[in-house]
Amino acid sequence: MLVVACAVGVSLTAGVYLTSSRDLLRCVIGISLIGVSANLAMFAAGRSTTASAPPVVLEGARQLPVDAANPLPQALVLTAIVISFALTCFSLVLALVLQQRTGISDADALRRSEPPPCPDGKPPLEGEC
Amino acid sequence: MSSLVLTPVLVPLGTALLTAALVGQPRAQRLTALLGTGALLGCAGALLREVQRMGPVRTHLGAWPAPFGIELVADGLGAAMVLLMAIVGAVTLLFQQSCADPAPARPGLLPLFSVLLAGVGGTFVTGDLFNLYVWFEVLLLAALGLLALGGQVRQLDATLKYFVLNTLGTLLLLVGIGYLYAATGHLNFGALREAAGRGEAASWLPFLVVPLLAFLVKAGAFPLFAWLPASYHTLPGPLLALFAGLLTKVGVYAILRTLSDVFAASPRVIYECVGWLAVPTMIVGALGAAYHWDLRRILAFHVISQIGYLLLGVGLGTMAGASATVFYLGHNVLAKTNLVLIAAIVFRLGGSYDLRRCGGLYKARPLLAVMFLISAFAMVGAPPLSGFWAKLMLIRETLLLERGVWAAAALTTGFLTLYSMSKIWLEAFWKERPPRDESHGSEAGHALERPEGLGCAYAAVGILAGLTVALGLFPEPVVSFLDRSAGQLGVARVHPSPGFGGAP
Amino acid sequence: MGWLALVPLTSFFAAFALLLRGGPPLSVSVPWVPSLGVDLGVHLDGLALLMVLLITGVGACVFVYAAGYMQGESGRRRLALVLLLFMTAMLGCVTADNLLVVFACWEITSITSFLLVGFHHEEESSRKSALQALLVTTGGGLALLAGVVLLGNMAGTYSIQELLRTAPAWREQPLRDVALLCVIVGAFSKSAQLPFHFWLPNAMAAPTPVSAYLHSATMVKLGVYLLARMDAAFDGTPFWGFTLMSCGGLTSAWAVLQTLRERDLKRILAWSTVSALGTMVMLIGLPGDDSALAVAAFVLAHALYKAPLFFVAGNVDHSTGTRNIDHLAGLAPRMPWTAAAALLAAASMSGFPMSFGYLAKELTNVAKKEGGLYTWIGHSSVLASAITVAVAAIAAIRIFWHRGGAVVPGHVHEVGWSMRLPPLLIASVGILFGVRPRLADPLIGAAAEAMHPLYDFAAASATARAEPGWTALLVALTLGVGVFLAWDRLHDALGKVELPSVLRLADWYERLLRGIPAAARGVTGLLQRGALTGYVTSLVGFVVVVLGAVTWALLGQRGVAVEVSPGGAPWGKDLGVLGAAVVLSVGAVAACLVRDSFVLLLSSGLVGMACALLFLFLGAPDLAFTQFGVEVAFVVVVASTLLRLRRMDARPSAPQRRLPRIVLSTSLGVLVTALLLVALGAPTFDPEVAAFFAEHSVEDAHGRNVVNVLLVDFRAFDTLGEIVVVLVSFLATLPLFQALRVRGGEPS
Incomplete structure (x- = not known):
């Protein structure tokens, strides 16, 4: 239990650290690491963190064995894994396209949607400042 | 007719599939999408009627009984939200058919649009915490797809910020669901409600904070709203209207569902915190709007400020607070969507979203001016428009609970809203049109002289303005319906309101 | 648009008939939003009828006048439409019994006033004035809303009559003074009392018919009306009386001094309106029953002389193209009708005997005696009435008969009939009531009774006659003539005195207006830097x-x-x-x-x-x-x-x-x-849920791998969402991916 929780903490720490990086690629990878951490946490929530029998009903039996893992979080995590994968793919392509089209890989320098204000402090007029 | 509760998900999903299949034929695709949202509107209306007549409508998917399988529930709150969603979806799609800053007709547009509606619909009817997360992800991806659709660099930059901050939010939600499951063993709302009502719940209810934080990110509350003003203004008109009208409201709905219904037994300190978060959310949003000159950015910041009002209603933590919140929400969705659509028409006519380049529309387009006045003053909360009742219900409950500071903040925000709405009016409508700057002249610049293809746009704006006025003149059915719906929520048992004037 | 005058005229006669009928107030009510305690009801007592008669009577004249004044101007139809809307809202405001309906109409008058003041919206100054009027009155309206809601929460009803009736039961609640303060702020902002007075002179950017209607006769009296309505419940509470008397008295004195600083005829009149409103507010604050009578008389008298004077200013402006009193003199021969109207109105304004203004002044004096007024308010009111006399003389004598070094433009001619008649008509009514005070008795008596229901005001004019205050009148007239003669010198002297900016409330408004964007810039720059x-x-x-x-x-x-x-x-x-x-x-x-x-x-x-x-x-x-x-x-x-x-x-x-x-x-x-x-x-x-799956997976769902069963059966709806996510991610990524490929293929 403690081990899994620590794994959650470590991957989360690394993920947040990377996400707060100015490098686009690191930022995106960081998010996927946080995703791994969240999946692990969800999995741990099933409280079957030591039971090692997979939740499969054996031939002939009508019910799961007593030492089987809790199947519900597994199903949930399975869904979550697929979803985070989809998100990661999207974000990677997005980051690469951005990098390619702007030549900038610094997230803070990439101020296309929110250009900096004019020297007089007023918000920029489209195409000026 | 319990299968009606499936329609908010299945109808848009079906529409999405069909439109995706018809990618090669734009006209058929468009027609399908329109028919699909029309059908959605019909189903939403039928669902609301059903709820009105029979009380909450539920269905258990796969016939697995309640705490085990996934349950779909439409109570008064859910059905009202679905109807709002259907209205906004239909109206923005109608607007998209005009030439006022429509989204680029990429093949993915209409499928993504429908999927977004499906995601929103799913969150409104689901009765299961993890399922809620799944629909949040659906609408997140659809929103990302729509943001990136235009392919301009500033849109992609906006998409990135939207992605990073929102994904942090959904992941937080996932962790939070994990906590709640670990503590209770339940995901079903009904089962969670029961668990929260038991005495020993005090030991795990604090975990509620984690999903709540995620919802606050989604709703765009202070100080978690940065993604919203960073991205919304890069969207084309109808999509911005859809986003501004619906998406943050999904977050508010989730907060309302958790705090006012499922976990109404939460410690009071949580409500207190939500209420105090609402204050800076209102003020900062309104100030952000006061700073900007780009119509889209002004309206985007106002979304935040209105979220503050809604959070205030939730933070009151009473039944009347909940029903005031829902009324405000409905009013806000209509008025806000309309303002964005009007901004798109202003852009079409004047060639720019920037107020410094607009002008002269009062003389040139009186009808548009009237529509703007209706929506803007509804936003401000001027009578007898929808916003007045919304503000009244909220302020009354706030003052009944003797929350002077909150009420003062809400009223101040009303003043700031008036400030920026009058700014738009003065600049875009009253001021003389500034001479056109040739170097930035866009192709839309001539449109004041020859308006074409704005029929659908005016129809859409007219429908919403009509609804705003109707809600303002005849609020009684809606108010009493919402009062009854609030009575079905968990909060009604925990914190029924002190009656008006001391009477029960 | 002159025919539109028929609309208010009909209501005028209806109200008149109702007044003559006498009897108990007419009260009708239909539910509107019962869930929120809002009824659409009218309560037509004397006070409401007085206001209705003012609104419709002056309104009819305004429509006639505007038809002449606005002839040929583009946008006059819109003006008429907004005026009509405004009038409806005004009528709603003074007849409604439900405080929330009153508030609703109140706000509509603010908004329509905004649209009317900004009629010449191409000019920036006009826009600024309109915005100022809107922000000040609507800002005050927010306070009023809070006050109304607080009152409703305390009393359990929004019906004004009910509120007044049950006042003894609820008015000892701790939040009462907060509620009162909110209501007072709302009323003060509307009626241009200190510290919200500055918007009214600036609102003179409006076309003159609008100024005559909104800013002298009707809308600015709404605040006075509301305070008068609530007076019965709070008369005698120290906070109420003190605030009204001190603010009203101060406003009255301050505004009247400001008239001396102006050269624009309309602005001079506007400041004197502010002063008159201050007097009304002060009178409401006075304890005692005679004050109610004085308020009613003064409201009527003021409308009967100020509206014509505004019309006169409009006529002068229309014919000469200027309103600057330096450039105007000796117009009487050229504009005899206008001059006559001005003279009649000015007589009433300065309180000459045989005018209704005289009666109002008498009643005021009676009320002040009754109220045992603080001496300083008494002194300031002498000053106020003296300068009022001077203002009246400026508007009537200086412009029309005085032959100073001022330039008389050569092309001046009398205005058309539609612009001559309205001022003459209204001013004559003012004189008629002065000559035959008993004609006005039912009007002001009923209004006073509505304010103080326990008191019998059967013979209103007799009250005034009982103790004629000749000394006060003479003092005021003499001082007034003095001020009139020394007007230019006083003006120059006052012009040299530069008020410190801290004391100029208009500057505070400017500061607020500049402060909002500045604060906005600070906050937004802090929170929304643009860096991920x-x-x-x-x-x-x-x-x-x-x-x-x-x-x-x-x-x-x-x-x-x-x-x-x-x-x-x-x-x-x-x-x-x-x-x-x-x-x-x-x-x-x-x-x-x-x-x-x-x-x-x-x-x-x-x-x-x-x-x-x-x-x-x-x-x-x-x-x-x-x-x-x-x-x-x-x-x-x-x-x-x-x-x-x-x-x-x-x-x-x-x-x-x-x-x-x-x-x-x-x-x-x-x-x-x-x-x-x-x-x-x-x-x-x-563990119940997990156990359910363990038990039912094989039995009911026919699958041995429970996770799979969960995915495809128990929680298939999740899986549906998951599939949608995957498909959508494909849809969303595809355009990006294509962009990537195209660019990647390009030789760089």
């Missing part, structure tokens, strides 16, 4: 703070079980789990440290693989295989795109401070872990 890392940091930082607080609270609770044991099994048995966790940590740390982006991807892949291993060892083979597959696909996808881009060697990331990031991420990691352990230790876990 800043956004991430503040989001994560807030989450850390909140989770920290939650953890703190949980630690403070007694008996929180924290799950720390490895579930009873010895550590050694789960060596695989431990190993996987170590690998995961290595990968995570490496991902943070490496510089090369390809190695970064590999390290993050390592984390995923380790996670898969964890799943495998913990009894979740399905998860493990999925995670493996996903990781492999991930690395393949990334590597191929990276290779295509030939950007394998990412530059070292831009210099960035590491310490805050480390602190932030570590604290979040620690907090989430700690909370997870607490959650896992909670004794409330209900």
